[in-house]
Amino acid sequence: xxxxxxxxxxxxxxxxxxxxxxxxxxxxxxxxxxxxxxxxxxxxxxxxxxxxxxxxxxxxxxxxxxxxxxxxxxxxxxxxxxxxxxxxxxxxx
Amino acid sequence: xxxxxxxxxxxxxxxxxxxxxxxxxxxxxxxxxxxxxxxxxxxxxxxxxxxxxxxxxxxxxxxxxxxxxxxxxxxxxxxxxxxxxxxxxxxxxxxxxxxxxxxxxxxxxxxxxxxxxxxxxxxxxxxxxxxxxxxxxxxxxxxxxxxxxxxxxxxxxxxxxxxxxxxxxxxxxxxxxxxxxxxxxxxxxxxxxxxxxxxxxxxxxxxxxxxxxxxxxxxxxxxxxxxxxxxxxxxxxxxxxxxxxxxxxxxxxxxxxxxxxxxxxxxxxxxxxxxxxxxxxxxxxxxxxxxxxxxxxxxxxxxxxxxxxxxxxxxxxxxxxxxxxxxxxxxxxxxxxxxxxxxxxxxxxxxxxxxxxxxxxxxxxxxxxxxxxxxxxxxxxxxxxxxxxxxxxxxxxxxxxxxxxxxxxxxxxxxxxxxxxxxxxxxxxxxxxxxxxxxxxxxxxxxxxxxxxxxxxxxxxxxxxxxxxxxxxxxxxxxxxxxxxxxxxxxxxxxxxxxxxxxxxxxxxxxxxxxxxxxxxxxxxxxxxxxxxxxxxxxxxxxxxxxxxxxxxxxxxxxxxxxxxxxxxxxxxxxxxxxxxxxxxxxxxxxxxxxxxxxxxxxxxxxxxxxxxxxxxxxxxxxxxxxxxxxxxxxxxxxxxxxxxxxxxxxxxxxxxxxxxxxxxxxxxxxxxxxxxxxxxxxxxxxxxxxxxxxxxxxxxxxxxxxxxxxxxxxxxxxxxxxxxxxxxxxxxxxxxxxxxxxxxxxxxx
Numbered sequence: 001x002x003x004x005x006x007x008x009x010x011x012x013x014x015x016x017x018x019x020x021x022x023x024x025x026x027x028x029x030x031x032x033x034x035x036x037x038x039x040x041x042x043x044x045x046x047x048x049x050x051x052x053x054x055x056x057x058x059x060x061x062x063x064x065x066x067x068x069x070x071x072x073x074x075x076x077x078x079x080x081x082x083x084x085x086x087x088x089x090x091x092x093x
Numbered sequence: 094x095x096x097x098x099x100x101x102x103x104x105x106x107x108x109x110x111x112x113x114x115x116x117x118x119x120x121x122x123x124x125x126x127x128x129x130x131x132x133x134x135x136x137x138x139x140x141x142x143x144x145x146x147x148x149x150x151x152x153x154x155x156x157x158x159x160x161x162x163x164x165x166x167x168x169x170x171x172x173x174x175x176x177x178x179x180x181x182x183x184x185x186x187x188x189x190x191x192x193x194x195x196x197x198x199x200x201x202x203x204x205x206x207x208x209x210x211x212x213x214x215x216x217x218x219x220x221x222x223x224x225x226x227x228x229x230x231x232x233x234x235x236x237x238x239x240x241x242x243x244x245x246x247x248x249x250x251x252x253x254x255x256x257x258x259x260x261x262x263x264x265x266x267x268x269x270x271x272x273x274x275x276x277x278x279x280x281x282x283x284x285x286x287x288x289x290x291x292x293x294x295x296x297x298x299x300x301x302x303x304x305x306x307x308x309x310x311x312x313x314x315x316x317x318x319x320x321x322x323x324x325x326x327x328x329x330x331x332x333x334x335x336x337x338x339x340x341x342x343x344x345x346x347x348x349x350x351x352x353x354x355x356x357x358x359x360x361x362x363x364x365x366x367x368x369x370x371x372x373x374x375x376x377x378x379x380x381x382x383x384x385x386x387x388x389x390x391x392x393x394x395x396x397x398x399x400x401x402x403x404x405x406x407x408x409x410x411x412x413x414x415x416x417x418x419x420x421x422x423x424x425x426x427x428x429x430x431x432x433x434x435x436x437x438x439x440x441x442x443x444x445x446x447x448x449x450x451x452x453x454x455x456x457x458x459x460x461x462x463x464x465x466x467x468x469x470x471x472x473x474x475x476x477x478x479x480x481x482x483x484x485x486x487x488x489x490x491x492x493x494x495x496x497x498x499x500x501x502x503x504x505x506x507x508x509x510x511x512x513x514x515x516x517x518x519x520x521x522x523x524x525x526x527x528x529x530x531x532x533x534x535x536x537x538x539x540x541x542x543x544x545x546x547x548x549x550x551x552x553x554x555x556x557x558x559x560x561x562x563x564x565x566x567x568x569x570x571x572x573x574x575x576x577x578x579x580x581x582x583x584x585x586x587x588x589x590x591x592x593x594x595x596x597x598x599x600x601x602x603x604x605x606x607x608x609x610x611x612x613x614x615x616x617x618x619x620x621x622x623x624x625x626x627x628x629x630x631x632x633x634x635x636x637x638x639x640x641x642x643x644x645x646x647x648x649x650x651x652x653x654x655x656x657x658x659x660x661x662x663x664x665x666x667x668x669x670x671x672x673x674x675x676x677x678x679x680x681x682x683x684x685x686x687x688x689x690x691x692x693x694x695x696x697x698x699x700x701x702x703x704x705x706x707x708x709x710x711x712x713x714x715x716x717x718x719x720x721x722x723x724x725x726x727x728x729x730x731x732x733x734x735x736x737x738x739x740x741x742x743x744x745x746x747x748x749x750x751x752x753x754x755x756x757x758x759x760x761x762x763x764x765x766x767x768x769x770x771x772x773x774x775x776x777x778x779x780x781x782x783x784x785x786x787x788x789x790x791x792x793x794x795x796x797x798x799x800x801x802x803x804x805x806x807x808x809x810x811x812x813x814x815x816x817x818x819x820x821x822x823x824x825x826x827x828x829x830x831x832x833x834x835x836x837x838x839x840x841x842x843x
Contacts, residue, residue, distance in 0.1 A: 031314075031348070032165070034348075038161075039352075041195040041356070042595075043349075043352055044349075058594060067194075068597065069596065069598065070486045070597075072594030075593050075594065
């Protein structure tokens, strides 16, 4: 439902560059994967930041600012994101 | 009525995400008063401990770390079942204050279940160092009055606040909140309300759980709850229809919507209670990860750290192992001899049973203490610092090819030192199946006790080329481990869904001395308690076999091995081993005693082939001399342990080709001093085995059932069934491999 109205270009998380801030708009996977990802804090609309990405190895991303998560490339291909240029990552005060 | 008035024991459960510092809070609360136990009917071990609070005895249960309470993994099911079935009086939800949003997900689910929760915001110091503050009062109010405590578990900060909150809840005070339902929106709320009504119409269901919670779980298509409503087809049908309607209208599964809703609520809460001092720039952990989790630099660093762990368990503990061995084999045996002599029982079967059976068995248990202490020290440092998750991250791609997890590497490596700590090292793996498979494989990593056997055979048959045999044995063990792993993961566990590689990387922390000490002590003590019985029984059985005469003119406890029951059993087994080229009763006998400890194979062989039953004539030393010897031996062992610690450095540097840094040698001990004169045994072996049969025998020794200590460790961790499976499998593989080596070798004309 969230994916349709996005005006921004979308890309696979695996293509995102280090330090890029993105927002999760679609999970191309079954119930199990969605569930597991949700438990770890990855739901649609979540803001992510790529911390480390080399070649085709696993990536490290920041989820909800404070959590550091290692993601295999296989999963990173299934996560569709859009560049996040809103101000939501600035400090809330 | 307050809980304290009931006669029941008070139980408090600790729940929380992995890496939220749950075990530091647990250790801080209980100290060393804890033990692991399998909860009845459950395979996941629960750590329990006790503490007293104002004179009340309280049992504290450390539930497995989970991110959620869905019924997907073994850990989640255990946690949920425990809360539902055992109804702990208080649940302390341990959350990482520096990572609050994600941690609140589990907290919300605990509150949905209607559990009496106290929220402990742990790792407050890390949050502060990142400029994160949390408004406790506000958070408590938004969560419906749940008491919120600030804690720094590994520095014992906040303990008294937590204890006070626990007392408050137990006395029915302000904290005792019940059931904070999940506020749902429109469509979900409507469907949820309809299901609640259906559940409420069934008294049997209503009695089981809180109806709103049950209806929520039904919408999430929770397998466990669905199976409980199976007897009510109209409810099942209603659930299906409701999910269908929701999916059609929103395009999403209800469980996704519910998860989204939880995070939405959490987001709103976070906005009101979390204050960030500075922009979320790269943290210290990120900078460390730039090196330690780097795809290139991460691997050598990992291997280096693993090498340290191996050195620690295999070498640094060796002097103390030798000391324990010497004390038991020397003074303790001598004193027992003297005691029996004083009682006029010298040379009786009782004396023999105590000295050759019981004391030998106890010695066999005690020698593992230094090994396990050093292993658990290494593991808890790696875990506590946060490095273990990075190790899995770095090694995962490689291990995945073998169907294993990145974290499987450590236990397998430790296996080259000793299988017992290796089995315990599998505790670091997250999932039960991965743990079982890895533990199963550890026995094929040729342990230190098997090395002397290869060396003796290698020198006897291949002289200066003996190193080749040793090396070939290590490689053969690894090959069998790889094949077994593929067999287990591709065939036996092929239906096990490959878990997606998603893993949390906790922030790096300075390991805490107190935590490490408690872990070392409690885990080692646990081995002594749980594994000791089997080891003792096994050594008594072997003693009994050797003591029972079945022919000839020997009498009980005074019979040559050949005439004992042991001799007959060995002779009966020998034909089975004939296709492998070593079908003699001596070889079979050595393999049997080798079950008590692999290195015993050699001493049995010298006993059987050379008939040099060890002289047990007690050397007459005075009691004072013995005590002096024990104490100075301990001092020496401690010095040598320190020396081994220091020597890890030159030994590591010397791995580089062309570098040869001398090692520290304080006591001037000669490394080869321990070598006994084995030339007699060598010629005996050469006349008993052909070179090919000798290789086949070594292959058998490498692969067959691990020693009784390792078997006990398996049983302790994974139950009797898995232990027996491993024993049967290793026996079959050993026999098959030895026969193949011998028969193929003969065909090739060796």
